[in-house]
Amino acid sequence: MIGSNEIGKSTLLKCLSGLLPTFGGKIIIENQNNTGLKQRERSRLIAVVPQSFNTDYDFSVEEIVLMGKNPYLGHQDKESAKDYEIVEKAMKMTKTLQFKGHLFNELSGGEKQRVILARAIAHEPDILLLDEPTSALDIHHQIEVMELIKELNTEKGMTIVAVLHDLNLAEHFCKRLIMIHEGRIVADGIPAEVIVQKNLKKLYDMKMFICNNWIFEKLEVIPVWVLKTQQAEKPLRIYVICGGKSASRIIEELDNKGHQITAGVLNKGSDDWFVCKSLNLEVVEERPFTAIMSEKQKENPALMRDADIILIADVPFGRANINNLMGLGMVEADIYMHMGCLNRDFTDGLLEQYLKNIKAHKKIYEIGDYDEFFEFLKQ
Numbered sequence: 001m002i003g004s005n006e007i008g009k010s011t012l013l014k015c016l017s018g019l020l021p022t023f024g025g026k027i028i029i030e031n032q033n034n035t036g037l038k039q040r041e042r043s044r045l046i047a048v049v050p051q052s053f054n055t056d057y058d059f060s061v062e063e064i065v066l067m068g069k070n071p072y073l074g075h076q077d078k079e080s081a082k083d084y085e086i087v088e089k090a091m092k093m094t095k096t097l098q099f100k101g102h103l104f105n106e107l108s109g110g111e112k113q114r115v116i117l118a119r120a121i122a123h124e125p126d127i128l129l130l131d132e133p134t135s136a137l138d139i140h141h142q143i144e145v146m147e148l149i150k151e152l153n154t155e156k157g158m159t160i161v162a163v164l165h166d167l168n169l170a171e172h173f174c175k176r177l178i179m180i181h182e183g184r185i186v187a188d189g190i191p192a193e194v195i196v197q198k199n200l201k202k203l204y205d206m207k208m209f210i211c212n213n214w215i216f217e218k219l220e221v222i223p224v225w226v227l228k229t230q231q232a233e234k235p236l237r238i239y240v241i242c243g244g245k246s247a248s249r250i251i252e253e254l255d256n257k258g259h260q261i262t263a264g265v266l267n268k269g270s271d272d273w274f275v276c277k278s279l280n281l282e283v284v285e286e287r288p289f290t291a292i293m294s295e296k297q298k299e300n301p302a303l304m305r306d307a308d309i310i311l312i313a314d315v316p317f318g319r320a321n322i323n324n325l326m327g328l329g330m331v332e333a334d335i336y337m338h339m340g341c342l343n344r345d346f347t348d349g350l351l352e353q354y355l356k357n358i359k360a361h362k363k364i365y366e367i368g369d370y371d372e373f374f375e376f377l378k379q
Contacts, residue, residue, distance in 0.1 A: 001163050002170050002194075003180040004203045009163040010051070012180075013129045016161065017048050030126065043071035047120035049130045053112065054105075061099040061107070061115050065091055068122030083122075090121040093148060109136035117145065121152070128152065130162040134169065142166075146173045167221040171195055179203065195219050197278070207256075209278045224252065231258040236377070239263065239307035239333070241324050245271035246341075247313035250370045255279050262303045265292045265324055272313075291320035301327045311373065312337040312364075316344035317351045325354045329361035336365045336373055 001009045014020040016027060018039060027034035029045060037045075047068065055064075068090070069083045079087075091097040094114045099107060104115060113136045120128055130149065134142040150173050152158040164170040170177055170191070177194040179187040181202055187194040200208050200221070207224040238254055240247050240263040247263070248271045255261050264284025266273040276283040284299040286292050304310060310333045312325070328335060335358070345351045358364060367373045 001161070001178045001180055002165070002167060002203075007180050008183045009180055010131050013048070013131050013161065013163060016127075017046055017129055018042050040071055045125060046127045046129060047123035047125035049113075049116050049120050049128070049133050051131045051135060052109075053116045058103050058105060061091070061096060061102050061104055062087065064104045064115055065096075065118045065122050068119040068124075071123070086124065087118075087122045090118040091115075093121060094118040095144070110138060110141055113137060114141065114145065117148075125158065127159045127161065130160065132163055132165060134164070134166065142169065149173070167195060171219050171221070172216070191219060195221060209275070211274060211278075225256065229253075229256050232377070235259050236308040237262070237306055238309045238311060239303050240311045240313055241315065242272045242313035243267065243270060243315045243321055243324075246315035247272050247311075248275045250311070250313065250373070251275050251281070252279065253370075253374075255281065262307065264300050264303060265296050265321070292323060297323050297326065300324065304328070304331045304333065307331070307333040309333055309377075310335045312341060314338040314340035314344075316346060317341060318346040319350070322347050322350050322354060325351075325358065329358045331362070334365065335362055336367055336376065338370070338373075339366050339368055 001012070003009055011020060015022050016029075016034070018034065018037070022035070029037065029042070034042070065087045066079055066083070068087070069079055073079070088097065091100060094117050096111070096114050096118050099111060099115065104112065107115065113133065117130075117133065128149075133149065134145055137145060146169055149160055149162070153160045162174070164174075174191065176189065177187070177191050178185055179194050179199055186202060187199050195210060197208075197210060200210070209222040209224060211220050211222065212218075213220040235258045237260045240251060240254075240261060242251070242263055243266060251261055251263065251272065252275055261276075261279070262282045263272065263276050265286050266276065266283055267286050267288050267290065269288040273283065273285060282303065284296055284303065286296050304327060310328065310331060312335070315321070315338075317325075337355075342351070355364065365376065367376070
């Protein structure tokens with residue numbers, strides 16, 4: 001389960017585990033109504049890893065993990081040799097065996113979290129409920145714990161219900177995501193169906209990018225900002241000639257300040273194209289890894305004519321994209337050019353000729369970096 005704070009995720013886990021009563025609806029656990037289960041019956045089916053666990057008594061780590069066997073023991077029963085074997089195996093799985101004789105209260109927050117997970121594993125439940133199981137862990141142990149949880153699901157057949165705040169961990173390790181907002185399910189399905197812009201906007205008042213991590217063939221959520229920067233007093237219409245990853249930062253910053261941005265012609269899949277599409281900007285696009293066709297090039301002038309400013313980004317020019325400069329001599333907009341593009345000229349002299357033709361009709365303001373461009377905008 002994913003969602004913002006204070007919307008009922010932890011409460012739902014407590015209802016599933018029987019810690020809180022339900023006042024409507026039904027919870028069915030293995031074809032049985034949850035309200036009809038006795039606490040011991042429910043405890044044998046479900047183990048819980050809460051956000052935090054504290055005790056006023058000086059239990060050792062081994063004693064804490066042994067508590068996972070309590071639902072199977074009577075008041076007079078003692079743990080068997082088999083129980084101790086299960087407990088030791090659970091501690092090995094969670095890398096907590098080294099703390100076996102240590103006092104639980106003397107461990108760090110991350111160590112305690114892994115001990116409580118070991119207790120849940122020793123429980124050998126059918127269902128494991130986890131409330132932010134990685135919140136107190138460093139990145140190494142986050143991945144280790146999530147890999148272990150996935151193993152419990154795929155190899156042990158254990159049903160896992162987890163509350164996670166890290167969207168990337170959730171997407172990477174979970175087969176199904178349930179998104180909760182204001183106490184209701186707003187999305188339920190595979191990660192690619194749930195982690196989409198319209199859902200994230202519902203939950204988080206911030207700008208995020210969603211991209212494909214081509215290494216793992218997974219989605220990746222990139223948080224950008226929460227607090228908006230100072231808005232431009234007079235927002236401008238700015239057309240950006242870019243490509244590759246030449247203008248990703250400047251496009252995002254200009255959009256963040258409230259300017260109306262258009263761009264082209266961009267190959268689909270490039271970084272600049274991805275940023276423009278993520279921001280819902282109007283862009284002229286071409287197929288990936290292809291030269292810009294004349295049909296697409298004809299879409300450029302309309303956007304250029306509507307612009308107050310045209311920015312030629314720090315983009316490498318070759319014969320595939322040099323025609324993006326066509327028509328610039330006839331526009332009314334002011335033209336700014338990042339001088340870095342002159343150092344990445346692969347046109348055999350065409351770029352110089354194009355710029356000469358433009359300058360015969362229009363002044364080109366030359367900038368050394370994008371900060372200089374922002375200074376021009378302030379003026």
